[in-house]
Amino acid sequence: MKNVFTFVHMFTLAEENYMKAIFHLEHESADEVSTNAIAESMATKPSSVTDMIQKLAEKKLVVYKRYKGAKLTEKGKKIAANVIRKHRLWEVFLVEKLNFHWDEVHEIAEQLEHIQSEELITRLDKFLGSPDFDPHGDPIPDKHGVLKRTEKKLLSEIEKNQKGVCVGVKESSPDFLQYLDKKKISIGTKITVLGKEFFDGSMIIQVGNEQFFISHKIAENLYVQTL
Template identity: 60%
Template sequence: MTYSEENYLKTIYHLTSASEDAISTNAIAEKMETKASSVTDMLKKLSEKDLINYIKYQGVSLTTQGLLAAKMIVRKHRLWECFLVEKLDFSWDEVHDIAEQLEHIKSEKLINKLDDFLGNPTEDPHGDPIPDANGMIIKIEKRLLSELEKNQAGICVGVKDTSSDFLQYLDKQEIALGSQIQILEKESFDSSYRIRVGNKEIMISNKIASNIYVK
C-alpha cells in the first residue's frame, strides 16, 4: 500500500471504531480534510485491493483483510508513541505527528522487536489500546469523567481528544494517566465541574470532562 492508502485505511478504522454504521464518504472527507471526489477515487482503489467493502451511496466497511491491515498501522503508530515517550523523553503532546511518519515503516521484524524492547505494552501514552502482532486488542474498561456523579472518583486511563492543545492543558492542570480524579461538584448553570486531582481542587468545563477517560 502507498502512504495515502494506509492513511485512508487507518481513518476508516478509527471512524468504524466510533460507529456501528457503515462509514460515509463525507465522514471520511471531513476527517481527512479533503474533497469527497478524492475520497471516492481512493475508495475504488481500496475496494479493488479487497481492503474495503464499498457500494456507492451505501457507505464503507473494512474487509477482514482491511481490518487486519488497519490494525497493523495503528499498532505501529502506538508502539512508536510509546518509544518516543518512554525512551526518548518526548511529552505526550509531541508524539502524534512524529508517529504519523514512523507508522509507514514496512519492516514487520522491526516492529515486533520494538514491541519486545518496550515490554509488549497494551496501551499507548494516551491510554489507547495497542493491537498485538495478530491484531488482538485488550479492551480497556473505561468511561468519560463527565459520566461520574458527585463524590465519585476514578483513575485517568486515557483521553478522547489527543490534540496538542488539550494535552498541554492537562499538563498545566497536572492531570495525567494514573491521576485520581474525584467529582466534588457539578454546576447546573454551565455544566462545569469542581474536581480534586491529587491534593488540589480545580474547575474544569464539561468539554474537558467529556474528553477524559477514567476507570
C-alpha cells in the first residue's frame, strides 16, 4: 500500500513503534537496549528486531553495532518523544472529554498516536489546556520532545506536612478508581499529608476542604508529584 500520510518527515507505523519501544527501554536501564529486550517488549521475534534496527540505523535514527544493541540518536529520541507526546495527549482527551476511565484508553491512544498532523497536536494540546501529565500520571513531553524530569512518588512515600499533586495511579481496578471518584481525587488534585501512622502506614490527608483517613493500601497505589 502507498503511504497514506504524505508529510515532510515520514516514518511508518512500525518505525514509530520501534523508536517508542527503544525510548521506553532506554529510560528503564540507561544503556543501549538489547535486541531481545526490544523483541519481548513488542511481542515480536529478535530476528525481526535486527532487521528493523538495521534499517533505523541507516536512517540515522538509532546507533547500532552488531551484537551490541541499539541506542536512539538525538533525532530518533525526538521522534519517539513526539509519538509519546501524542499518545499521552490523546489519553487526556479520552479521559477528560470523552469520559473514558484511566484503564480503558491505552489501546485507543496506541492508534491515535500515529495520526500525522503537527497542527492537530498543537490544537489538541491547547484544547486540553496544555496538560503536563497523562491520566496515568506520566509526564507529557513538550513539543520539542523534552520530557520534564519528574519526581513521581507514591503517596505512601510522602512525609507528614508535605504536599503533592495527584499525577496517576499504580493500580487501576474499577473499585479503586471508584473510591477515588468518591473522594474527589483525580489528576491534578492537591493532597496534603496531615498525619501518618507508622504502625500500619495509614494517613490523614487533606483534599480540598475535606480531611479524611486513608489506608496504606490506598496510599501505595497513588502517584503524586511533590511540591
